[in-house]
Amino acid sequence: MGRLKHLLAVYGILSLLLAGMVLHAILSTHAAKSVLEERERLVSMLGLTDLCLTTEARYTRHPSQADYFTPFQDNPMSLELFPSGGAMAPPSFKEIPRKMVVKDE
């Protein structure tokens, strides 16, 4: 039974750490509230559209502003080559119409 107690002690410590983790996440969220508000204000002020996660390519620096063709626009048949482009998926292109309407001139 001694070994069972040891196992339970290990689980006790891990559970405490897990609880600490959850508590840390909750407290940090509250603490960061003012910083997040300031960031939102800065976004409004500068009219920013994206987070600065990577600066290597235009389409990964501002993924929301890029279109389908941007990663391949350097020359015909060019391949997307930046590492950060491989880590991210293309954004959704909701604005591209699925239906084509031909106007009668």
Added chain:
Amino acid sequence: MSKERHKHILSFSITSLLRRKGKNLSIFLIYTLMVFLLGSVVFFVSAIKREAATTLKGAPDIVVQQIRAGRHDLIPTEYMEKVRTIRGVTKVIPRVWGYYFDGPTQSNYTIIGMDGESYEAFRDRIPFLSPEEAPIGNGKVLIGKGIARSRGLKRGGHFYLLRSDGGLKTFEVSGIFSGRSSLLTHDLIVMSEKDVRELFLIPARYSIDLAVYVRNKEEIETIARKIGEVLPGTRAVIKEQITKSYETVFGWRSGLVFTALLGTVLAFAILSWDKATGLSADERKEIGILKALGWRIEDILEMKFWEGLTISLTAFLAGIILAYIHIFFFGSYLVAPAIKGWSVLYPPFNLNPYMDAGEVFMVFFITVVPYTVATLIPVWRSSTIDPDEVIRGI
């Protein structure tokens, strides 16, 4: 009585695990590493998604871009008037901004221009700057911490950038955005619209794109559609797309998540397959002896269940705690390089801690459940083992 029986079986399971210490410890370490990697990616991605969702709420409602031959092009500023006449549009601001590749530091900067009117609206309290740091215009600029560090600049310092015609333009640093805003400002140089036009030689009647603000947020999509009708050849990016971009960009199809997920699933498939396809001679012998001693098959199944659960649950808890520490205390040291790529300037990934219970449960489900189930299958199949044959080694 029944409770005591379970306790004894659990105690026996631990003894059994410790008997094969080396093998079980290596499984535990690999298991923890897999959970750690998957958990790190999950925490990293959900924290970035949340940062994007909370901070980009202030982004323009619609951004109108001119597309020519499949590329972004300068948009005539006169288009502003056409957009302004659409019912529901409150404000149209021509944005003048761009990218600048800095040869000496081999890094890319993002240069943002602000017109006097927009700037004055925020003049008294510019976020992440003290009031005396605020002035821009006539060569005075605000810069992000990354640029200050890479160029060795301080407040009041001077630096030059190459104009598009090859001439030099000198700037003075009037303020440096604090590090708490790095996720937005690390590579930014904020200057007056006039300075940006002079730097990039953008004619006064053109802008890079138009930021459109709408009174009723429910009408954004309708207005974007109308803009497309009024200005053919343009593309309207709506705010919902901007804020949700990061959901898609870091969705499960993104390289980062997909690789971590695929790696983990394959590793578990191999581990579980190995467990599920057969028992070692020692394990068969152990089951045979236990049966000979009068253990029922359900007791043996329970013992194996505890064995599997002990390893997988301990590894899951250890892995997920280490992943949290890695992402939120050590700046995502192992995951961030995949996003940084070849960037010279990249922000320190001091992400605000965030845990999505659903995603943690997903990690639990794809790591703990398959292994625990896989440990039971061979034992179930071995219920027909004849103790006599196993003990004799036939």
